[in-house]
Amino acid sequence: MTPVIRRNQQDRRAERQAARDAERQSELxxxxxxxxxxxxxxxxxxxxxxDDEDTIRLQTRFWRKDGNTTEFVLVIRQREWDSWRNGPRIDCCHGMCHVHLDDDAPPSKSLMTLDTVRDVEEAMAAAIDEITWIADALHAQGEGGFNG
Known part of the structure; x- marks a missing residue:
């Protein structure tokens, strides 16, 4: 029994360390x-x-103040029978623009660090390129859905 308990403790310790490392990387x-x-x-x-079949859509929400885009969210939505499901999302918060491979998933890729409101416009252009690439890949997958 002792080796199993020790292995479980080691696994939990490794998970906690990985979470701390990910948090530190995010802070950077x-x-x-x-x-x-x-x-x-x-x-x-x-x-x-x-797409021609109206099965994939891009929802764009953004906020503007004094002529500047201050914040944005780009969400790919895919038809599932008679409803729509949110899939990959790109947003900017916590001073960075990042990709979520699924709407509820944690960030999987950072696109840009944001230090000024001007960075948000630049990040939105990069985000549109990235989300277009993701949408093209999803369309190529056909019925595979968001996660293949």
Whole structure:
């Protein structure tokens, strides 16, 4: 019994260490930019059909203040029978622009560190390129869904 308990303790210790390492890495990527409160911004939203069958859409939400984009979220939505499911998402928060491979998943890839409001515009351009690539890959998968 002792080796099994020790192995379980080692596994839990390794998991805690991996979580601490991931948190430290995330802190290194965080920029200093923090958006103004959303209630002080103008919110805009639109959805674009990405395929001929209308099975994949890109939902774009962004907030603007004083002529600048202050924050954004890009979400790929895929039809599932008679409803839509959110899939991969790119957003900017905690001073960075990053990809979530699934809407509820933690960030999987950092696109850019954000230190100024001008960085948000640059990050949005990079995010649109990235989300378009992801959408093309999903469309190529056909019925495979978001996770293949």
């Amino acid at each position: 990527l965080e920029g200093s930019y923090r958006p103004p409160p959303r209630d002080k911004c103008v919110e805009k939203e639109h959805e674009k059909i990405l």
